[in-house]
Each structure stands twice: as structure tokens, then as C-alpha cells.
Amino acid sequence: MKSQDIRSKFLSFFKEKKHSIVPSAPMVLKDDPTLMFVNSGMAPFKEYFLGNAQSKNSRISDSQKCLRVSGKHNDLEEVGYDTYHHTLFEMLGNWSFGDYFKKEAIAWAWELLTEVYGIDKEILYVTVFEGSDDTDNLPMDTEAYDIWKQYIAEDRILKGDKKDNFWEMGEQGPCGPCSEIHVDIRSAEEKAKIPGKDLVNQDHPHVVEIWNLVFMQYNRKANGSLEDLPDKHIDTGMGFERLCMVLQGVQSNYDTDVFIPLIREIETIAKMKYGKVEDVDVAIRVIADHVRAVAFSIADGQLPSNTGAGYVIRRILRRAIRYGFTFLDKKEAFIYRLVDVLSKKMGTAFPELKAQKQLIENVIKEEEQSFLRTLDQGLVLxxxxxxxxxxxxxxxEKVFELYDTYGFPIDLTALILSEKELKLDEKGFDAELQKQKNRSRAASEMSTDDWTILFDDAEEEFIGYDTLEANVKLTRYRKVVSKKDGEMYQLVFNITPFYPEGGGQVGDKGYLEDAHGDVIYILNTKKENNVIIHFAKNLPKHIEETFKVVVDSKQRYRTECNHTATHLLHQALREVLGTHVEQKGSAVHSKYLRFDFSHFSKLTVEELRDVENFVNARIAGKLPLIEKRNIPKEEAIADGAMSLFGEKYGDTVRAIRFGQSIELCGGTHVKNTADIWHFKIVSEGAVASGIRRIEAITNDAVKDFYFENNRAYFEMKDLLNNTKEPVKALQSLQEENTSLKKQIELLLKDKAKNIKGELKSELQDVNGIQFLAKKIDLDAGGIKDVAFELGSQFDNLFLLFGAEQNGKALLSCYISKELVASKELNAGQVVRELGKYIQGGGGGQPFFATAGGKNPNGINDALEKAKDYIE
Known part of the structure; x- marks a missing residue:
């Protein structure tokens, strides 16, 4: 059975069971601070389990893209070494939100596996929660056990502990016992030696879990205690790749048609055969797995970067590159070539791969080339x-610096050192790595209390599109303590005019005032699992009273100008550059806007001017805001609204129109484009291959921009004696400066020749070495030229020159290469040690190195010590 048919049969089965089939949500999470990526099938539905939102359908089924590479669920280092762990994987799932429970979930799972897919019942095992005698004191899940007895022999129903059979989404939140379904695909001979039940949950590659049925019935509180959820839910997840392995009769996920096309392409590119050499096989599996994770992430809008989720994606890609570099001998970019195969294989189920194919290839190729350069530099270091x-x-410590500063992989370092018959001080490296982890952990350390509920079942509504003030009730609050922000309170109101951070737009600020005149400032507003949270340093004194809340209108207005300008900018770019332009990210603040978009080359001056003029023409056109709220997504798209890859849209959406610009957007906007006043681009540059970034300003920021430029212009004119043609005057000064520089260079060259002649006569023979330590009046370049010219004329040369420039000290050391080899002298080591006399440091190559310092008075002491190296 082909993988496409396996996925299709799963979704069709649950559609027949009255489940609504929904598309996979984007992998990158934007309103859940506890997760960077969707790491399980339930993550996109977390708000329903938490009770923060009501699902339109009580039964849902899907195939969800998941990524497990960070935090609690981290499979990265296992990927490639076994046959069933992955970074990106598909999770087939069916969900019940307060509808059916254990009886139906178990019955349908058994029916699908044994009747629809035809899996032999004799190779299946199930597990149930055995209970716990710890602080939770939970009973055994006898209900699930009794249901399973109707379908499978009791000796195949195994009891599992909390580690294996009690599922929790995190330290707090909904949780419950679970039943896992395991499959034993070993040969008959192997089964005769060891019963399958003895290998369940023992990490055996051919006795693996394929489906987990989670029975959500508890809520874990901040103090660790459990309470019953008001409704019971079902959360199931079946590993698609493992299911394909079982149904296609192979012994590895990588032998299924999910991976084989990628593996064949890697074999062709690398000119190596899969299944012959273990190291090569591991490398091929790593690359085949990782290209999927990176491609899907880019398609969902997450580019590789140096921070956050982007850093995780870059790390995955670099792991694939270094396996290709080390074990497949691939010293040039090649992983990007696999995207075509991937999009053909999975593009039907996930159309974002086809739509974003060119961008994905461009980004991966540039990242490969960049990291390969890093590897070359790292080898030199x-x-x-x-x-x-x-x-x-x-x-x-030095190897850690190479790893931390330059990104050079530690496993590659260890491999190279072993080839040179050297050992790596692993304890020293681990100690430095632990220090870094401790610093990072301390910086992000946070503790969160449980919510204190003041009004249960209170409706929470955003009214900020229509008003900036409201009388509200506090419905719940909790205290959060972090290293970064200290003690903060998170407040939730029954209604709020505060816009929560989202869609690139910053969260609103403002204040809260009670009837007694006490004021508390709202420092930020965010959305977490569909709840709008207001951040404040203090808790209101009279928490059960009605409060007046007020949004900072000046910040909101400036932000609205910038947000509306991003819509007009998007339209302008598509008009000026072409319809291939798509938004790839944005940041909308009160002071400026940032807009990332797909385009293949730097914008010309004329193109930038045309874009600016296009936007300003729409501002001058006084286009009114036409807003449609809570309309079906299909209706908005049919009306011409643009949707963005990587965004999670509900069944109903909000459409924003200014003239011909129509976009799906939840942000706030001006009522008329005339409110923006003016639009000005301040920078344009590359973010990644095929991705450009424009930063721009509007309204008051433009006024400040022109004021500062006007002030600088008149200051420049004043310096140029108020000439009527300042540009010509500057050009004249530049020409004069260039001419004078050439004259100075000639003078310095003559000076260096004279000094070189003097220095020849001052060389001393010390133990067969031509030695000279002297302070000279040349710049760094002149000193280097003199040193190398003397080096070309004399053998066994040891030079140390000191110089003072602009109040700073400079030391330069030259040692003939024959001395470096025969006497084990090292110029880099010399300047590092003598640098202490000038209160500085430096380095370089063994035959030439320099050091700089802030104490010119120490130059003579350093020169005097130079002879110690050769005496």
C-alpha cells in the first residue's frame, strides 16, 4: 500500500465516523510561549483542551506536521542512528472535544488497524496505565483494560508506568492515562527466541509503538496536584512513517516509499550506495530526514537564523551538511537538489511545498554554501x-571556542583530531558547554503560578477594533517570575480594547484605573492559547471591582499607520516587481515597520523610488478602510484577499481592504490612508537567498527623518562656507583628499625604504639568529612590508618592532619559517606573551603576528624581553 493511500484511508475512515477533516496547521507556533514548534498532533488544538476556546466541531481528524528537535521531546541526536526516529514526522490523529471517550477511541483504532489496514492481530500488543502510588496516587486504568479485553487476548495487554502510559503536555495543563498500540514485525525465528511483550517500550527497532490513545481527564496544576477536567477528551497520535513501515512490509521507516525517492537521489548525487557501509547509511538517513524538516519549516515561513526557532532550523540543516561533508565527501552544496524530489513526493498532500519550492531551494543552497565556508575557516583555525x-x-576550552564562536561541529573536530593521533579534552569541553547551558537556563528561567479564577465561564472578548477604552472586570490572573523581567502579573479581562501581539504587530500598552484613582500600567499584551493576557508589574488592590482600561492612543495610532503601510507596500512590490513577490514576515512597531518578501535580486534605486511613489499615491488617494469581520475564509479568498503561508486561519476570517489591496489580517489599521501622512523607505537588503527586507517609516517618524536630514544639510553647508553648490564642494574635497593620500603613500614608501636601509645595519647575530628589536615610526602596513622585505633578504631572522599610533601601542613580530620549524618559535605566541607589557593582546601566524594595546609606555619593556626567546 502506497503512503498516499495509507494517509487517505485514515482520513476517509474517520470522516465516515463523523469527524471533520482539517488541514495540517503550520509547524511554527506563534501564540504559545511553551513551544517553538508543533511537536505532537494535539498542539494545534491546545486551546480547546485548556477550555480557552470552543471547537466548531467536537470531532476532528487530520495529518499534522510535527517537529521534535528541542525541549522535552527531542529526537535530534537519535535521528540517523536508528530506523524509526525523525525530526519531522506526520502524526495521524483523531480528536474528541467532550464527545466520545475510551470505548469509541479503542474500538475505532482496532477496527482501522485490523480490518481496514489488515494488520495481523497476532503481531499487536497494547498497554494500559498501571496506576501510581506516588503523590498523585492514581488508580489503574481498569476501564481501558476491560475494553481492550473485548478485542485482544489478556496476555497481550501490558501494564505500563507513568513514564510510558500517562501523557502530559507539560509541567502544567491537561493530561491523562493513555493506551499505546505496539507492533512486532520481527521474523518468526526472532519471535521464537524472545516474546514480543518483553520488548515493548524497550527501544527495539522492530517492536515499536505506532499509535497512542490519550484519555484527557485531568488538569495538572502549578503545585503538581491533579484535578478533574470539566469535560473528557480524546487525543490520539499515530506515527505515519512507522505505519507505512508496517503496511509496506519493511524493517525500517527509511525503506518505505516516504524516504526511498530521497535516498535514491542522494545515492546518485554522492555516487555511493545505501546499505553497504554503516557510516554512509547513517549520513544518508540524516540527510533524507533533515531536508524534510528544513523544507517544511521554510514553507511555513520559518527561515534559518541565529536565534529562536530559526536557530533550531539552521542547526538541523548544518547537521545534515556536516554528515555529507564528513561521510559522503560532499564539499559543495547539494542538499537543495533534494527539494524537487520532496515536492513531487509530498506536494499533493502538502501544497505549500510546491508553491514555495523555488524559495526553499534558494534558502537551503545559500545556507549550505555559507556553512561550507565556515567549515573551511574552522579547519584553518x-x-x-x-x-x-x-x-x-x-x-x-579552545575547541569549545571553535564550536561556540565559529559553529564548527564538535564531532567533526574529534574525528580530525583522532586522524592526527591527538586526544580531545572532553571533560574541559563539556565543562565549558555546561557553563553556557547554565547561563542560558538562568536567563530564561521562569516560574508560573496557576490561574486564580475570579469569574468562571466569563466570556473574553476583544473590542479594540472599535474603541480604546472600556470598563472591564478582571476574570483571572496569575503571577510569573522570570530572571529577565522579575515578578510580573498576567491579567485577563472579560472584554479588552488592548490588541495582543500577533501578525507581526506589537501588543498594546496603556493603563488600568480603579474607582479609587489607583493606576497600574499595562506594559504589554500577548495572546496565549487564545487568551489575551495583559502584563503588569503589580496586581490591582481591589480585584473584584470594575476597572477602566485605556490603550496608549499615540502608540496605537503610529502602529496602525505602519501596519496599514505594510499592506500598501505589499501591493506596491507586487505591482513594481511582479506577482512572484509574497510576504515572508513582518514587524510592525510604533516607530517603524519591517517587511520581508520573496524576490531574487537587490532593488534598484528606480524600483525603490517607484515603490515609495506607489504607496504615497495611495496615501494621497485617501482610501477608506473597508473591513469585513467573521466571514468564511473561502468567501474572502474569492473576493481577492491574500493569505500567507505559515499563518493559521480559522473557519472565519477578517478581511482588510484599502482600494485594491485586500488581505486577511487580524491587526489594527487607520480609518483612511490619509492618516499615514507619508511613507519613506530607510533601508533595503537581503535576509536570505531569495528573501529581501525593507525597513520603512511613516507619519511622525518621517517628519523626524526629514527634520534631521535638513539639520544635517545646513550643518554641512556651514562647514563648506555656505556654498550654493554643496555637492560640487564635497566632490572637490574628495578629489583633493584622494590626491593627498597618494602623496602620503609615496612619502611613506620612501620613508620605509630609508628605515629598511638603517635596520639592515642594526641586525645582531645572536646564537646564529639575525635579531632586531626596535621601535620605529611606521604604521602597521609599513611595518609588515619592511619585515617581509628583510625576510626575503636574510635567513634565520627574528624581528620585533614596536610603534605608537594615535596614543595606542603596536607590536609586530616576524620569524623566518626555518626558525619556526627548527627552533619551534611562534610569532603568535610571542606577541600574546609580550602583549601584557602594552596592556593588550593579539595573534597571527607562526611566522608573523601582531598585537595592539593601550599602553605605549610598555613598548620598550616588550622590546627588551624579545631577546629572551633566542638566548
């Missing part, structure tokens, strides 16, 4: 570390 190593063990 590693060779230098090896040269400076005395003994057979390389400093863990």
Missing part, C-alpha cells in the same frame, strides 16, 4: 590550535 598544542591532548 583547528590546524592552528593543533600547532599550538603541546602534548597529545587538545584543550577543551
Amino acid at each position: 583547528l590546524n592552528r590550535i593543533v600547532e599550538e598544542t603541546k602534548g597529545d591532548t587538545v584543550s577543551g
